[in-house]
Amino acid sequence: MSSQAVKPPAGSLFRPGRHPDRPVWEEEPTLVGRLGKPVVLALVFLVVAFPLYVVVVTSLSSTEAVTRAGGLVVVPRELTLAAYVQLLSGGVVTRALVISTVITVVGTAFSLLITVLAAYGLSRPGSLWHRPLLFVVLLTFLFGPGIIPSYLLVNSLGLIDSYASLILPTAISAFNLIVMRAFFMGIPGELIDSARIDGAGEFAVLTRIVLPLSKAVVAVVGLFYAVGYWNAFFNAMLYLNDNTKWPLQLVLRTYIVQAQVLPTGAGGVTSSPALGLAPAPSLAIKMAIVVLAVIPVLLVYPFIQKHFTKGVIIGAVKG
Structure with a gap:
């Protein structure tokens, strides 16, 4: 039996190349949208995670590391559990x-x-x-x-x-x-x-x-x-x-x-x-x-x- 491409019925909203799991009323994402989502998510993650990272590193820092940084520590050095x-x-x-x-x-x-x-x-x-x-x-x-x-x-x-x-x-x-x-x-x-x-x-x-x-x-x-x-x-x-x-x-x-x-x-x-x-x-x-x-x-x-x-x-x- 020869295989033939199935043609969509007349008037169908199906478009060739469309992802089968995407609803028919949802338009295809643009290139900017596909590239922008991971960038925005990464920025949001950094905004949320970076302050917590600084707090954790500072809590694990020694007196010398805090003095050298002049306050909050970003680069971990001489980590210690003394504060805890x-x-x-x-x-x-x-x-x-x-x-x-x-x-x-x-x-x-x-x-x-x-x-x-x-x-x-x-x-x-x-x-x-x-x-x-x-x-x-x-x-x-x-x-x-x-x-x-x-x-x-x-x-x-x-x-x-x-x-x-x-x-x-x-x-x-x-x-x-x-x-x-x-x-x-x-x-x-x-x-x-x-x-x-x-x-x-x-x-x-x-x-x-x-x-x-x-x-x-x-x-x-x-x-x-x-x-x-x-x-x-x-x-x-x-x-x-x-x-x-x-x-x-x-x-x-x-x-x-x-x-x-x-x-x-x-x-x-x-x-x-x-x-x-x-x-x-x-x-x-x-x-x-x-x-x-x-x-x-x-x-x-x-x-x-x-x-x-x-x-x-x-x-x-x-x-």
């Missing part, structure tokens, strides 16, 4: 790192719990006070409580100088609640009805049907909460008078943004002569604090990134 050893040997930063970790873990778990429960309740049309409660949630997008009323409320509840003041005032986000509610509403009602026919209650439906199908949105909302708790410093600045309870981000703001000097000795930054490391310069210690504050987010984000499209965009469109 001093920070993690006990004192202000070590304590703040533990506090931030505990607040992030406990706060994220608590926020996810109440967000899942509230979103599931608001996603059921026949639930009690469904419309009034949804209206109240949407109203928070337009009107915020303000700093002074929030402080007066926290003070009246006796939460000043307690770690609960860092969790309860921001325990639930209206945006995260709406996204999760929209995702729950996209779950086929037939699955929930069949579970109820089999005798499952609301809690069983939530844990055995809804949550297993909503891992993507739960992971993304959990990341949003975790990053929010990890990066939060304003509530700590308002509600914590005892600096021994400061989280890492408030320490970062105090000793880097405000250019204050980290205390040394007991309760502060200590050197480790037993390890044979010379004391790190103050600039390297400050940059090491920045690295310690950024690394957890960089480590967690790649594992959650794959869920973003399915968890947030689909939920938002369906809502």
